[in-house]
Amino acid sequence: MKAEEGQMDSSSSSESEAVSGPVRRVIIVSAGASHSVVLLSGNVICSWGRGEDGQLGLGDAEDRYSPTQLSALDGLEIVSVTCGADHTTAYSQSQMQAYSWGWGDFGRLGHGNSSDLFSPQPIKALGGLRIKQIACGDSHCLAVTMEGEVRSWGRNQNGQLGLGTTEDSLVPQKIGAFQDISVKMVAAGAEHTAAVTEDGELYGWGWGRYGNLGLGDRNDRSVPVKVSAVQGEKMVVVACGWRHTISVSSSGSLYTYGWSKYGQLGHGDFEDHLIPHKLQALCENSISQISGGWRHTMARTSDGKLYGWGWNKFGQVGVGDNIDHCSPVQVKFPLDQKIVDISCGWRHTLAVTERQNLFSWGRGTNGQLGHGDSIDRNVPKIIEALSMDGSSGQHIEASKVDISPDKTWVSPTERYAVVPNENSATLLGADGNDLYVPVSDVKRMRI
Template identity: 75%
Template structure:
């Protein structure tokens, strides 16, 4: 197949949505075109190999019709075909996060057979677990469960999707997944939290874990998103609330204090929030008038405010010609957005090419992704996967390629160590999650 599907002088297909993982990014384009870029060593890009991609690259051979949703986990990716009523997943398979009944890595999109034929309303991916909300309002979960983030009443991992029985008789509207916790909003506007709760990120007024969903006492909510260890919600009136960990200012309350219950972000009280996204330790909010705000950990410029200082209050992100933003997505250390003019921008950490600019440098302000944007200079083409058999190199055992890196140490309750600007010694400064085994 030709290495490029669009000539430089032709406008790229319009962007439908974007999503970001730990160090990779995806975009769904009009015409059922799926692009990925960034880190690829776990197969999360879906190109049949473990290579990084520095520019958006079309997944060739993936011909599932009617793709309506593509969501990144930390090192894996999921997609949903509305025409087929089929979920697909690929990438790092440890703990069963791909839902295929095993823990092996997958290098090209593969159907989650256990979900075949189920009409899905929404997918959510955390660090190592995934969830799906059906059109009937039921919730299924799978993957890692060491803190009860699957909501099944146990701490056993699940290699296959299982229904969360606690929601029987309750219609769920939306779900969100953090590193080890999960949140949900029901059709009635009630919010639930479960899983790891050490920083109050469940919103239940304490720091305890929950193995099943528990209702949060709060105002009526319509949106929910999770950062790594914090939670963001939006009320029916458009007010923004956050709770959980705030060592880097990711709650946006003007300080670095944790909150154990939902707390209104006063800095945006005069704005109506229409969309939210949580990163590893930063937060983004889009208002109804198309303005984008960011705050939290900013070591790599992921807040987009033009500096590398942490922000404990919302800072507006500026775009060329004051373009209004249509969608935003937080990765771990980078951020993506596309505007109403269908231009795609990226900023933050770029060490694996996850910004899509063809280089591996960090950016602290939005920079246009040429290959995906009609206003790009036109010097880049939209690349395609190499012409390899689609079924080639699908299963590779993680144990054959990697050694596990020890988990991050968790600060004890009451720890008052230095705050802000990446001062937490337990936060790795690079993007390495797993190390290759020496041959």
């Protein structure tokens, strides 16, 4: 099938109608490279932002500038949604089934091929498993079962799947290195992965050039290796940015390591750290949630405050300017609302408050902020349609796109992926910026 045949024409794909109903509570938020997805109470899923690779799951390749209901998963009792860079996953506990859709290159969707998917499809290799968490990086994914086993799939050029090889995997495979170890959670970055075990041990594997594995060197690892640098601290949470890693100990202390060219480690400088380094600026706070963006970081304290730092070109740190911050800065919300959930995309950020309001800020060029426009914002702005305090109440767009099977799959031979190569990572332009950072947000070219 040719690329143009897998897309709806603009007159039909833009057809949608606004639907109002009971005010629904935001259960989970997740941000990808340039798209956003939320799970609402009542088993309602909404997506918006870039749709070029099918990552919105709405049956076409169109961008959406406002939250649009993803009806393909209605009635499946979805309990979690997770965005990769340009793909998305969901899990139904009652069905014991994971689903994925979006950009399929390198097998990141787990369906045994590299085709793009414009509507959710079940990952057959995960059927029947009781999954407690799914993590998505740029091009690879992992699933942790209730029993503490880990499956991984997708791109593996640096060993980020933890399988002992550098071959991509088109279907989920069990990580044998955790055979006798119960894993609590995993996190995926661009080309590296981190994990925390039920015993509080921290592991890293994959691409390690900036010390983002926490192992004291810059080497890659193709199997999970224990991070031994943090003595006497049990880790309970871990998150990955593009090429940096964040973890939280049982005492609420925050540690960061890896790449810090843009201050994303938060230690007051722009120096890389090869082992976990405690963030002294927040040592008086107990950290309860963390999230890593492309080059920025967010941390939520146990008393509901939100702090951000790192790359801020598009205002994604949310503190009212567009200057990079190498130390944590508090993000302010109307009425000093406390934060209950956060998620960093590549260049944008989402946050849910205790008043059940959803805010977004940062890059808006593809509508990923959900405000009906493509404007960047450097302070949090409420998404009216998904917030209790929204002036117009909940008003969600309902997609009317035909998602019949013959319009679901698009062969990778009909599309061309532009992927930065490894050698470009250290090239600098005259302005000191990385040459591989796109001037625009275009990363996919069609033939």
